[in-house]
Amino acid sequence: MSALEEQFVTEARELILQATDNLIALERDGGPERVDSVFRAFHTLKGSAGVVELPAMSIMLHAAEDLLDSVRHGTHGAGAEIVDAALACLDQVSRWVDNFEAAGALPSRAGEDGRAMAERLRSLLPGRTGEQSVLPAPDRLKEGGRGALPEWVSHLIAAERDAMTSRMPDGPMLATAISYEPLAGCFYNGDDPLQLMQQLPDLLAFHIEPREPFVPLADIDPYTCNLRLRAISAANRDEIASIFRLVPDQIQIFGVPPEALPAAAKHITPSELSLVQKVIEAQCELLRVPGRTDGLAGCVGAAARVAENALRHGRHLHLADTVGRAGALALAQHDAGPLLSALEATLAAFASFPSTMVPDGDGRPNTTATSERPTDRVLRVSEAKIEALVNLTGELVVARNALSYSIRQFDKDLGREVARSIQRDRDAIDRLVTELHSTVLQLRMVPVAQLFGSFPRLVRDVARQLHKKVELVTHGETAEVDKTIMDRLFEPMVHLVRNAVDHGVEDPEQRRAAGKSEAATISIAASRSGDRLLVEVTDDGRGIDPAVVRRTASEKLILSPEELTALTDEEVVDLVFAAGFSTASSVSDISGRGIGMDVVRTAIEQIGGRVSLESKVGIGTTVRLDLPTTIAMSRIMVVEAGGQSFGIAMDSVSETVRVKPDRVSTIKNNDGFVFRDRVVPIISLAELMNLPGHKRDAAQSRLLVVMETAGRSAAFEIDAIRDRLDVVLKPMQGLLAGARGYAGTTLLGNGQVLLVLDVKEILP
Amino acid sequence: MTVRRSDTGTVILDGVCAVEDAEPLLQMLQATPAAVVDWTQCRQLHTAVLQIIMASGVDPIEPCGDTWVRQWLASKLPLKQVG
Numbered sequence: 023m024s025a026l027e028e029q030f031v032t033e034a035r036e037l038i039l040q041a042t043d044n045l046i047a048l049e050r051d052g053g054p055e056r057v058d059s060v061f062r063a064f065h066t067l068k069g070s071a072g073v074v075e076l077p078a079m080s081i082m083l084h085a086a087e088d089l090l091d092s093v094r095h096g097t098h099g100a101g102a103e104i105v106d107a108a109l110a111c112l113d114q115v116s117r118w119v120d121n122f123e124a125a126g127a128l129p130s131r132a133g134e135d136g137r138a139m140a141e142r143l144r145s146l147l148p149g150r151t152g153e154q155s156v157l158p159a160p161d162r163l164k165e166g167g168r169g170a171l172p173e174w175v176s177h178l179i180a181a182e183r184d185a186m187t188s189r190m191p192d193g194p195m196l197a198t199a200i201s202y203e204p205l206a207g208c209f210y211n212g213d214d215p216l217q218l219m220q221q222l223p224d225l226l227a228f229h230i231e232p233r234e235p236f237v238p239l240a241d242i243d244p245y246t247c248n249l250r251l252r253a254i255s256a257a258n259r260d261e262i263a264s265i266f267r268l269v270p271d272q273i274q275i276f277g278v279p280p281e282a283l284p285a286a287a288k289h290i291t292p293s294e295l296s297l298v299q300k301v302i303e304a305q306c307e308l309l310r311v312p313g314r315t316d317g318l319a320g321c322v323g324a325a326a327r328v329a330e331n332a333l334r335h336g337r338h339l340h341l342a343d344t345v346g347r348a349g350a351l352a353l354a355q356h357d358a359g360p361l362l363s364a365l366e367a368t369l370a371a372f373a374s375f376p377s378t379m380v381p382d383g384d385g386r387p388n389t390t391a392t393s394e395r396p397t398d399r400v401l402r403v404s405e406a407k408i409e410a411l412v413n414l415t416g417e418l419v420v421a422r423n424a425l426s427y428s429i430r431q432f433d434k435d436l437g438r439e440v441a442r443s444i445q446r447d448r449d450a451i452d453r454l455v456t457e458l459h460s461t462v463l464q465l466r467m468v469p470v471a472q473l474f475g476s477f478p479r480l481v482r483d484v485a486r487q488l489h490k491k492v493e494l495v496t497h498g499e500t501a502e503v504d505k506t507i508m509d510r511l512f513e514p515m516v517h518l519v520r521n522a523v524d525h526g527v528e529d530p531e532q533r534r535a536a537g538k539s540e541a542a543t544i545s546i547a548a549s550r551s552g553d554r555l556l557v558e559v560t561d562d563g564r565g566i567d568p569a570v571v572r573r574t575a576s577e578k579l580i581l582s583p584e585e586l587t588a589l590t591d592e593e594v595v596d597l598v599f600a601a602g603f604s605t606a607s608s609v610s611d612i613s614g615r616g617i618g619m620d621v622v623r624t625a626i627e628q629i630g631g632r633v634s635l636e637s638k639v640g641i642g643t644t645v646r647l648d649l650p651t652t653i654a655m656s657r658i659m660v661v662e663a664g665g666q667s668f669g670i671a672m673d674s675v676s677e678t679v680r681v682k683p684d685r686v687s688t689i690k691n692n693d694g695f696v697f698r699d700r701v702v703p704i705i706s707l708a709e710l711m712n713l714p715g716h717k718r719d720a721a722q723s724r725l726l727v728v729m730e731t732a733g734r735s736a737a738f739e740i741d742a743i744r745d746r747l748d749v750v751l752k753p754m755q756g757l758l759a760g761a762r763g764y765a766g767t768t769l770l771g772n773g774q775v776l777l778v779l780d781v782k783e784i785l786p
Numbered sequence: 787m788t789v790r791r792s793d794t795g796t797v798i799l800d801g802v803c804a805v806e807d808a809e810p811l812l813q814m815l816q817a818t819p820a821a822v823v824d825w826t827q828c829r830q831l832h833t834a835v836l837q838i839i840m841a842s843g844v845d846p847i848e849p850c851g852d853t854w855v856r857q858w859l860a861s862k863l864p865l866k867q868v869g
């Protein structure tokens with residue numbers, strides 16, 4: 023992709039976002055400056071689409087621009103219908119931008135889809151009739167629909183009947199008619215219409231005529247095209263559309279039904295299809311025999327001939343040609359590969375045919391299939407490169423830690439003086455590494471505005487679907503967070519926002535009855551607090567009723583009645599995060615889909631965040647997400663138990679304490695102690711990890727790490743605390759990938775591999 | 787030259803006739819509208835050149851060297867019946 027095209031992709035995405043935001047704002051408050059900025063965004067988009075030569079996109083955007091222009095000039099207001107259509111148009115552009123980025127081109131159907139969208143947009147223009155349209159008049163016929171076949175097609179078929187019959191021995195199943203009217207100035211664009219026509223596969227009939235009667239030779243301009251080219255081909259519509267993809271505005275494509283063709287149409291029966299298929303499969307098997315060198319040429323030649331004949335018999339003429347060419351190539355290269363892959367592609371094409379398939383296709387893979395890969399929005403450097411930098415810097419941090427270790431060793435074994443001088447050097451490196459590391463991490467930081475950008479649209483669509491009125495307010499869009507976190511935050515956020523509209527916000531009538539304004543407000547606010555990012559989703563809806571939650575929790579047997587009565591109202595509300603809990607009595611298609619708040623909590627915890635919820639009946643609900651801003655680095659505490667070192671993530675450690683034996687009480691077999699008015703169970707880490715625990719002096723105080731995770735607290739009894747480190751956590755790999763209870767590993771300064779515990783997982 | 791006039795006055799299209807051949811062809815045909823056009827040596831014909839042949843109403847010497855043109859439209863020339 024050229025730099026220009028890359029820039030187009032980035033810019034288009036920004037413009038789509040901008041236009042979407044403004045369209046939604048326009049619908050809400052209808053200010054004239056909104057119309058202007060929406061119009062400008064569409065206009066710029068259209069211009070850029072022209073620059074990178076995507077005519078299908080230009081046609082569609084041109085129609086949208088006309089529609090918005092009429093809104094701008096007050097011809098009519100920006101009704102929901104117009105906003106819907108404009109948003110749909112942006113959706114299409116957005117999909118095409120993805121296609122363009124992935125494949126460097128629009129899908130082959132783009133021309134037709136673009137025109138269909140343009141039609142839809144133009145149909146919203148009252149008082150606009152055909153002659154004002156930029157499209158050629160016949161285009162407004164129901165394109166491709168039966169009965170809409172233009173007269174010229176039957177004339178051409180009648181004129182060419184004999185020739186056509188001879189070109190299709192048994193008659194093709196379905197043909198396609200193309201009318202191509204090149205622009206008058208097309209020669210200046212380097213177009214050669216005849217050349218395009220020559221690319222049409224399986225041509226059955228062709229006709230060329232002047233559009234306007236030719237003027238006398240003396241007055242003729244040799245560089246003005248005054249021709250109309252028409253053809254009928256047995257190739258399918260998509261294939262033809264892809265040949266003419268650069269001039270979608272100049273062609274019309276019509277499906278010609280079998281009955282309109284001279285020879286009686288005959289469908290290939292599924293059994294015939296499968297016979298052809300079997301023959302090809304057999305050739306594939308033959309070609310797959312490895313290590314064949316002698317007689318390879320004969321084998322390839324025979325396989326190609328057999329497959330080609332079978333395809334011709336099945337009247338897959340185009341596929342037969344493709345296989346024939348691949349066979350010749352294979353022979354020339356002394357390698358069965360090209361033929362084999364052509365045959366496999368043919369089989370794949372067969373597999374995608376419906377059972378009563380009309381064999382009009384070719385074997386080429388569909389170019390519209392694009393992978394669903396995540397797209398960069400603001401990072402213009404490839405993520406892989408950043409990732410490599412982050413990893414390298416991470417290694418540097420480890421090396422620095424190693425240096426610290428060496429210095430300590432030095433300190434012990436050799437003189438203080440030397441150690442101190444190395445220490446000074448280390449401090450300098452330390453400062454640089456820390457700075458470098460934080461700068462590298464900054465590269466991955468993106469403003470949450472990118473995440474928030476998709477919510478106005480979501481809220482609008484969901485609210486419209488539910489006939490609710492909702493206004494979305496966002497704050498703190500400039501707060502930055504690691505790109506990975508933002509990507510992983512998207513789904514839970516979508517769920518929270520949908521939930522707020524669906525379950526939180528009441529119907530307009532209910533709101534009126536409750537003395538609230540009809541339009542509800544949902545606010546999404548982000549703020550940085552140290553190295554944490556706080557995101558709050560607040561609605562002013564009905565709130566969560568603890569009584570309802572209690573009832574549901576007991577019905578769904580989430581907690582026993584005794585446990586439920588012991589809980590305060592706030593704790594009860596927190597139960598909506600319990601697995602299998604859903605307050606809605608019926609699963610709606612908005613928030614349903616089997617995703618509960620428990621999934622939100624899990625997703626947030628996976629990225630090292632916490633979710634909490636606060637709700638007041640009748641006033642509203644706030645869901646609070648407390649997130650790390652980076653996940654590349656973790657702060658861990660190195661502890662020793664049973665003669666081994668382990669890492670514990672600092673964000674689950676709430677305190678480390680030494681307790682005297684008299685504060686520890688034993689309940690049944692378990693030790694526990696009272697800590698900040700709560701009973702905290704004590705677990706021996708050595709025992710938990712099946713390591714030999716050392717004999718404890720009964721009078722000795724015990725060293726405990728108090729941890730809090732998922733609302734539970736527990737204390738690990740350990741032998742010693744070694745260190746506090748910033749480390750790059752590497753996930754468990756290879757044989758250990760499936761090991762549970764570990765969050766990952768990291769390298770210590772002395773080269774030792776440290777296992778970092780997944781506290782949540784191992785707490786009994 | 788891909789478009790040239792022979793000693794006998796025949797207009798000869800030779801090899802690959804590109805878009806820029808339309809103008810000299812037009813000038814030759816304007817000068818001698820009744821000239822014979824020979825396109826048997828023309829391997830590839832640009833639309834603009836074909837348009838001049840169509841507009842002038844000449845009936846070139848067959849067969850056309852461009853096989854596609856020969857197959858699909860040579861038999862239909864001259865086209866100029868109307869206008």
